[in-house]
Amino acid sequence: MDKLPLIKDRYQVIRHLGSGGFGETFLAEDTQMPSGRRCVVKRLKPIADNSQIYQLVQERFQREAAILEELGGHHRQIPTLYGYFRDDDHFYLVQEYIEGETLSGYLQHQGRLSESTVREILVSLLLVLEYVHSKKIVHRDIKPDNIILRSGSLEPVLLDFGAVKETMGTVVTEGGHATRSVVVGTPGFMPSEQAGGRPVYSSDLYALGLTAIYALTGKIPDELESDPMTGIVLWRPYASGVTPTFASILDRAIQPHAPHRFPIARQMWEALTQQSPSQAAIPATAVSDSQNTLVVSPTAVSQPPAIAPTPVPASAGMSDWAKAALTGAVMGVVLIGGLVLYQPNGNSPPEPEDSQPEATTTDSHDAGESPGNYDVNEDRTTSEVIATETAASMPESRAVPESRAVPTADSSQGAVNPPTPRTFRPSAVTRVEEQYRLVSHRQYQEAWSRLHENFRGNRSIFTNGYNSYADWWDTVSHAEAQNPQVIEQTDDRAVVNTQVRLQMRTGEMVYEPREITLLWNQEAEAWMISQTRLLN
Numbered sequence: 001m002d003k004l005p006l007i008k009d010r011y012q013v014i015r016h017l018g019s020g021g022f023g024e025t026f027l028a029e030d031t032q033m034p035s036g037r038r039c040v041v042k043r044l045k046p047i048a049d050n051s052q053i054y055q056l057v058q059e060r061f062q063r064e065a066a067i068l069e070e071l072g073g074h075h076r077q078i079p080t081l082y083g084y085f086r087d088d089d090h091f092y093l094v095q096e097y098i099e100g101e102t103l104s105g106y107l108q109h110q111g112r113l114s115e116s117t118v119r120e121i122l123v124s125l126l127l128v129l130e131y132v133h134s135k136k137i138v139h140r141d142i143k144p145d146n147i148i149l150r151s152g153s154l155e156p157v158l159l160d161f162g163a164v165k166e167t168m169g170t171v172v173t174e175g176g177h178a179t180r181s182v183v184v185g186t187p188g189f190m191p192s193e194q195a196g197g198r199p200v201y202s203s204d205l206y207a208l209g210l211t212a213i214y215a216l217t218g219k220i221p222d223e224l225e226s227d228p229m230t231g232i233v234l235w236r237p238y239a240s241g242v243t244p245t246f247a248s249i250l251d252r253a254i255q256p257h258a259p260h261r262f263p264i265a266r267q268m269w270e271a272l273t274q275q276s277p278s279q280a281a282i283p284a285t286a287v288s289d290s291q292n293t294l295v296v297s298p299t300a301v302s303q304p305p306a307i308a309p310t311p312v313p314a315s316a317g318m319s320d321w322a323k324a325a326l327t328g329a330v331m332g333v334v335l336i337g338g339l340v341l342y343q344p345n346g347n348s349p350p351e352p353e354d355s356q357p358e359a360t361t362t363d364s365h366d367a368g369e370s371p372g373n374y375d376v377n378e379d380r381t382t383s384e385v386i387a388t389e390t391a392a393s394m395p396e397s398r399a400v401p402e403s404r405a406v407p408t409a410d411s412s413q414g415a416v417n418p419p420t421p422r423t424f425r426p427s428a429v430t431r432v433e434e435q436y437r438l439v440s441h442r443q444y445q446e447a448w449s450r451l452h453e454n455f456r457g458n459r460s461i462f463t464n465g466y467n468s469y470a471d472w473w474d475t476v477s478h479a480e481a482q483n484p485q486v487i488e489q490t491d492d493r494a495v496v497n498t499q500v501r502l503q504m505r506t507g508e509m510v511y512e513p514r515e516i517t518l519l520w521n522q523e524a525e526a527w528m529i530s531q532t533r534l535l536n
């Protein structure tokens with residue numbers, strides 16, 4: 001057998017992971033680390049082959065790598081960037097290897113996922129997206145293949161940010177100007193404004209919504225019909241058991257027109273965690289052109305086919321999906337004429353009618369410029385986007401293992417029962433983070449209801465029950481659980497240590513190291529805080 005290559009005299013290739021539009025990806029061992037840790041090496045090659053372009057690509061690549069470094073360095077659901085370099089005519093990224101399985105791979109053998117599992121994944125990824133968007137980055141290629149569920153915990157991790165790939169598409173126009181020549185994204189998962197080169201934050205929510213729909217139905221967007229008048233994807237008949245509120249949230253996420261979607265990740269996260277029908281509803285402005293297909297109650301869906309929660313059949317969905325994945329790999333970066341985006345006079349194309357109203361220029365050099373249209377000669381990164389509302393930092397989310405059963409094969413269809421899959425038990429860490437978020441948002445009643453009943457009944461702490469709890473939190477203007485970590489964990493009990501940061505209404509800042517004990521409530525399917533203790 002041929003010896004596998006050693007890249008840059010350092011990264012010993014273990015196996016080839018995949019090939020995409022701009023290069024190849026390898027699993028490798030870092031021979032210069034004592035542990036010989038595993039890493040993912042991405043080798044990219046610019047599409048234009050000349051030295052002028054290479055210089056430009058190098059500059060952009062460096063900027064985008066710096067962004068990846070920041071993102072991965074601050075969020076555990078984004079791979080850490082270990083290194084980047086250029087070697088001859090290739091550019092390399094070396095990233096943390098995420099041990100696990102892509103969401104699409106997971107579905108192939110576990111079957112379609114339950115609503116609660118999909119909801120958990122969404123809630124978790126929305127926190128990641130809010131973090132990403134707070135850095136003014138639009139991911140641009142969210143899809144089941146770019147989400148890895150970590151082995152053991154099934155925590156979703158977001159891969160493959162589009163901007164680096166985009167740098168590989170740098171070309172020089174006839175007029176001598178460098179510009180992008182590609183739109184990054186995957187057909188079907190990519191909304192129209194992104195296909196037109198103008199992604200906004202809610203473009204990621206659109207892709208995430210369709211990813212969730214894939215997880216619920218086993219169908220990729222190309223396998224679903226759309227309403228010919230409105231362009232709305234008609235998925236509900238394939239997920240008849242989904243609750244109306246959850247379905248409405250997904251419908252809002254996948255609206256073809258960006259202004260009709262949730263504008264930012266936080267809003268979708270709030271709709272999911274509170275599941276208030278009013279938050280899920282598409283804004284009134286959307287109803288006029290889509291009222292026949294939106295926010296459909298289950299009874300309004302005509303004769304949904306009875307679909308048992310079977311695994312995605314290997315003979316149909318899997319091969320289709322494999323085909324689609326292959327297409328995605330080829331089409332992941334859609335080539336467009338550089339001149340389409342490049343405006344020699346410096347003007348941008350007109351705002352599309354469906355661009356987000358919130359997305360007004362704050363940091364671009366040109367008032368009309370969109371994130372998808374820039375000139376490389378300007379000193380800004382390809383992935384900066386425009387927004388008036390910077391997403392506030394939201395906590396990272398982590399998931400832990402659990403062993404509740406979800407879909408089994410329908411024996412009436414002759415399918416074999418798959419092994420009992422694990423589903424998500426929300427992580428104790430996420431629970432702790434949420435608790436501080438709730439009190440920060442003054443949702444005291446909600447926060448109180450998530451304390452264990454024994455804790456709530458402790459009159460030595462809460463002398464006046466809920467009122468003393470709410471009164472105390474009213475003295476705090478902002479609370480945050482920093483760096484929470486699970487110290488102990490069994491199926492039913494978890495202990496999390498965290499540094500609590502409290503900004504008091506008086507202006508004083510308080511930092512409290514705390515140990516928080518949580519008990520699993522099977523009925524509520526939630527972690528309840530049963531005790532907190534100040535650490536020395």
Ligand SMILES: Nc1ncnc2c1ncn2[C@@H]1O[C@H](COP(=O)(O)OP(=O)(O)OP(=O)(O)O)[C@@H](O)[C@H]1O
Pocket residue numbers: 017018019020021022024025040042079095096097098099102145148159160328329330332333
């Ligand atoms: N950090 C990572 N940890 C573990 N697996 C990874 C990581 N990054 C990529 N992979 C896996 O490697 C394979 C190839 O991924 P990659 O995204 O680089 O290429 P692609 O999807 O084939 O092409 P494209 O870059 O055009 O999307 C995929 O199966 C992906 O899940």
